[in-house]
Amino acid sequence: MGHRLTTSRLGRRSVAVLAVASVGVLAACSSSSSGSSTSSSTSPSAKGSSGKITIAFNMGAEADPFFIAMNVGAAAEAKKLGVNLIWQGDPSVYSPATQIPIADQLLAEHPSALVIAPTDPAALQPVVNQALAQGIPVVNVDTHVNDISKVLSFITGNNQQGGAVAADAMAKAMHYQSGHSYQVVVGMSSPTTTTNVARLAGFKAEIAKKYPGIKIMSVAYSESVAATANANVNNWLTKYPNLKGIFAIDGTNATGAAAALQAHGLVGKIALVGYDAYATNVALLQQHVFAALIAQQPTLEGQMAIADIVKYLRSGKSKAGIQHLVTLPNIVLTPSTPASVLAKYTYPTA
Amino acid sequence: MTAQGQPLYEARQISKSYGSVAALIDVSFALYPGEVVGLVGDNGAGKSTLVKVLSGVHAPDSGELFLDGVRRHWKSPHEAIQAGVETLYQDAGLAPHLTIGSNVFLGREKLRPGLLGRLGFLAQQEMEREALADLERVGIAVPPSNRTVSELSGGQRQAVAIGRAVSWARKVILLDEPTNHLGARQSVEVLSVIKAARDKGLGVVFISHTLPHVLEVTNRIVVLRLGRVVRDAPTAEFDAESLLGTITGLIDGA
Amino acid sequence: MSSVTDKPAKPASTAVAASPGRLRSLLTNQQFLLLVALAALVAYFTSRDSVFISSGEVATMLATFSELILMAVGETYVIITGGIDLSVGATAGFAGVVAAFAMRDLLAGHSPEALVLTVGTVICAAVGVGIGLVNAILMNWARLVPFVATLITLGAATGMSLVLTGGAPIGADAAAINLAAARIGPLPYLALIVLVIVAVCWVYLHLSRYGRYTFAIGSNAFAARAAGINVRRHTTSVYVLSGLLAGLTGMVFYMQLGSGAPSSGNGAELPAIAAVVIGGVSLFGGMGRLTGTILGALILTVVQSGLIIANVSPNYSQVAIAICIAIAASLQALRPQNRSQT
Ligand SMILES: Nc1ncnc2c1ncn2[C@@H]1O[C@H](COP(=O)(O)OP(=O)(O)OP(=O)(O)O)[C@@H](O)[C@H]1O
Numbered sequence A: 001m002g003h004r005l006t007t008s009r010l011g012r013r014s015v016a017v018l019a020v021a022s023v024g025v026l027a028a029c030s031s032s033s034s035g036s037s038t039s040s041s042t043s044p045s046a047k048g049s050s051g052k053i054t055i056a057f058n059m060g061a062e063a064d065p066f067f068i069a070m071n072v073g074a075a076a077e078a079k080k081l082g083v084n085l086i087w088q089g090d091p092s093v094y095s096p097a098t099q100i101p102i103a104d105q106l107l108a109e110h111p112s113a114l115v116i117a118p119t120d121p122a123a124l125q126p127v128v129n130q131a132l133a134q135g136i137p138v139v140n141v142d143t144h145v146n147d148i149s150k151v152l153s154f155i156t157g158n159n160q161q162g163g164a165v166a167a168d169a170m171a172k173a174m175h176y177q178s179g180h181s182y183q184v185v186v187g188m189s190s191p192t193t194t195t196n197v198a199r200l201a202g203f204k205a206e207i208a209k210k211y212p213g214i215k216i217m218s219v220a221y222s223e224s225v226a227a228t229a230n231a232n233v234n235n236w237l238t239k240y241p242n243l244k245g246i247f248a249i250d251g252t253n254a255t256g257a258a259a260a261l262q263a264h265g266l267v268g269k270i271a272l273v274g275y276d277a278y279a280t281n282v283a284l285l286q287q288h289v290f291a292a293l294i295a296q297q298p299t300l301e302g303q304m305a306i307a308d309i310v311k312y313l314r315s316g317k318s319k320a321g322i323q324h325l326v327t328l329p330n331i332v333l334t335p336s337t338p339a340s341v342l343a344k345y346t347y348p349t350a
Numbered sequence B: 001m002t003a004q005g006q007p008l009y010e011a012r013q014i015s016k017s018y019g020s021v022a023a024l025i026d027v028s029f030a031l032y033p034g035e036v037v038g039l040v041g042d043n044g045a046g047k048s049t050l051v052k053v054l055s056g057v058h059a060p061d062s063g064e065l066f067l068d069g070v071r072r073h074w075k076s077p078h079e080a081i082q083a084g085v086e087t088l089y090q091d092a093g094l095a096p097h098l099t100i101g102s103n104v105f106l107g108r109e110k111l112r113p114g115l116l117g118r119l120g121f122l123a124q125q126e127m128e129r130e131a132l133a134d135l136e137r138v139g140i141a142v143p144p145s146n147r148t149v150s151e152l153s154g155g156q157r158q159a160v161a162i163g164r165a166v167s168w169a170r171k172v173i174l175l176d177e178p179t180n181h182l183g184a185r186q187s188v189e190v191l192s193v194i195k196a197a198r199d200k201g202l203g204v205v206f207i208s209h210t211l212p213h214v215l216e217v218t219n220r221i222v223v224l225r226l227g228r229v230v231r232d233a234p235t236a237e238f239d240a241e242s243l244l245g246t247i248t249g250l251i252d253g254a
Numbered sequence C: 001m002s003s004v005t006d007k008p009a010k011p012a013s014t015a016v017a018a019s020p021g022r023l024r025s026l027l028t029n030q031q032f033l034l035l036v037a038l039a040a041l042v043a044y045f046t047s048r049d050s051v052f053i054s055s056g057e058v059a060t061m062l063a064t065f066s067e068l069i070l071m072a073v074g075e076t077y078v079i080i081t082g083g084i085d086l087s088v089g090a091t092a093g094f095a096g097v098v099a100a101f102a103m104r105d106l107l108a109g110h111s112p113e114a115l116v117l118t119v120g121t122v123i124c125a126a127v128g129v130g131i132g133l134v135n136a137i138l139m140n141w142a143r144l145v146p147f148v149a150t151l152i153t154l155g156a157a158t159g160m161s162l163v164l165t166g167g168a169p170i171g172a173d174a175a176a177i178n179l180a181a182a183r184i185g186p187l188p189y190l191a192l193i194v195l196v197i198v199a200v201c202w203v204y205l206h207l208s209r210y211g212r213y214t215f216a217i218g219s220n221a222f223a224a225r226a227a228g229i230n231v232r233r234h235t236t237s238v239y240v241l242s243g244l245l246a247g248l249t250g251m252v253f254y255m256q257l258g259s260g261a262p263s264s265g266n267g268a269e270l271p272a273i274a275a276v277v278i279g280g281v282s283l284f285g286g287m288g289r290l291t292g293t294i295l296g297a298l299i300l301t302v303v304q305s306g307l308i309i310a311n312v313s314p315n316y317s318q319v320a321i322a323i324c325i326a327i328a329a330s331l332q333a334l335r336p337q338n339r340s341q342t
């Protein structure tokens, strides 16, 4: 059988299998995209300019709770203003490779306007340019293309500010006093996720400015898997018996960190500041598992994007009263935040 | 030895194609108890295909099989085995990663007594021991122990495969080139194994390209050419030259 | 079944080369080396921070191990038949999510936790079995190769998890978290249950007829069929087993997170396959020991936790795992001879 030969081939093949498998995952996810796209209202012919306004809304990963919440805001506003909304993105993959074909397809339907949350500032620029060339006005939400000079408006949350208020909330929960030292850790998804990076920068800047006693001991990545985030925090809890704070920088890390604190019976003893107001996270906030939860405002972003566009189209394409750059602050929620306010910022699930 | 009474195993008008390749065309032949039938023909003549039809690996496209006079439709090799038909395949009939004992007992594993057995646990030592005894009983010398088949020489593997077929067979043994890979002495051993099986009243189909072996051990010879039976006659009617001529087509089948 | 490793060889029956020591005779070469590697890793991480071998940390690692090992065990069976199951991670995630919906509703109705978790476990198992059956149908009837068939179910299960949950975790079950965290010494009860399942799978793979057929099919499917084994039925059952174990992994995720998170199984097939490969199981089928897979999974777990305990930059985590695979694969290539593995 020639074992030396077959086994060394096996080595190579195993690596290949792993590589191909990971590519395949992406392929499988993206290929299923067009099938399950949703549209909030039917809008076959958007062409007739005299007819009803049709707005195409395109984002990275449709199933992200953030975009689901944005959809709720956009759909409500569209209904209120009596316009059509086509909501379409890849179901699960946040990548220009999957976003561009979907955006192209949307433009081919000649919508009255395009609202887009680009997954990459450079890669999606041609799509935006093409829309503008076709006379289709463009709004950017959440993220933007490189050149936004011709974009009607850009509406986004402020992740850097979110990181800063997270530091404030953590310091407050730890009863920070100068002269003392506080060990904290940060759970991220990956070293390159842009929102994560901005939040971490804001967090670090605020600490440097106001809380010299806070020391970031370690940063670890979850690869967007809650179980990995959970394992990371479990490991930290043994590594750092004097740990005072955890910044769980996104929804996945929040889920994993919350479970770890509960498992170790450390709820209330370690200041856990999480991100994203998923319903489960808000419930855990009310049980004091989170000391604070930083909420974005996706519903408002969606709502404002539609409002801007409709105002522009109905005013004979006048930019009057439309702000070119809108930065919505991230909101700090704590266990003492009134229930009605919590409800307002909890990400709706369609 | 003249064949008489009811055939042990009989094929009537068997045809089988692989896609556009017609491997067997209207092949009929009969095997009687205590008889060795030689199946000869050039490479690609259809011998192995016939064996696979007889052993239940392939269902024929048309034609009928009779075992002990009863019409049979094998749905799987399992059914043929159950009915007493054992086969040595030309191509890889053994699992190379399994031990000799595991191969001999493959599909017929011995289980432990009692509850463990009912839970499916194997009586491995017993199987290894019995396998060795079986192989020795049929006169095949293989290296002892629980080595895996991949650690045996080609001839030793062949010996294990033959031993397995012979020790399990109750009615029919189909041997597709059993002397492949074997040295001269082991080939002679195999021939005597075949004779012993014949003497016990089994029916043996023996495929070989070594014509002197065929002439030595068979009672009757069936010659296949391009999927058809071109000659089916008692061995006594052939000599080395006429058999070769019939196989190659230089001499017309009678 | 090997022979040398599992049974005291009858003295008279064979004259094998001089018996090479008890430990070595219990473990094939590769496993012995894996054990050495594992010991070296543990020693290194302990030297960086002795908390690494504290009972709390061991419990943490056993919890992580529990999330990985069931999938790796199923994958071992599948790979020994010569196939591959890419859907295990997605199955775990999907099963956990489906069960989480049911458990959330039951909890809302104030059902006792024991009932809730039992129902959840049954649902996870059923979902796993279902996906395993779909895999088998795609292979046996649609004639797809395992790689493609299980890639399809991977995509489908991942997509359905997202659609069902909208990407957010389902449920907030603190009682489940506490149950999962309960332990005797360093051993969580949940891990204990998982280890019992692993032990049963070990015994069945190496000592039973079911395992024998699994090896035979991977070694030579034609020979297996010719010997009367129903290869299709057996292969189907192996993929169903893999699905079942992946489904149960979904329950392990749920218990440790207190919720069904759609992301929990994302990419989890890769460490599962990596554990099998590191463990020396041949991707060509027919050969391998579950002991190897267990050691492989332990090594991956130890590396994952150890990098955090040693405070090594997380960027090295992927690299470290890649190195493990590379070393394991070369070990196989260097092995003088592949002894009987079955
Ligand atoms: N699995 C297969 N698929 C397609 N064609 C096949 C297959 N097996 C055999 N054949 C073809 O069927 C014909 C008969 O083949 P078979 O193996 O029965 O010949 P044989 O007489 O046993 O030859 P040999 O002496 O070389 O073993 C050949 O033309 C061969 O190419």
Ligand SMILES: [Mg+2]
Residues within 6 Å of the ligand: B047, B048, B049, B090, B176
């Ligand atoms: Mg042949």
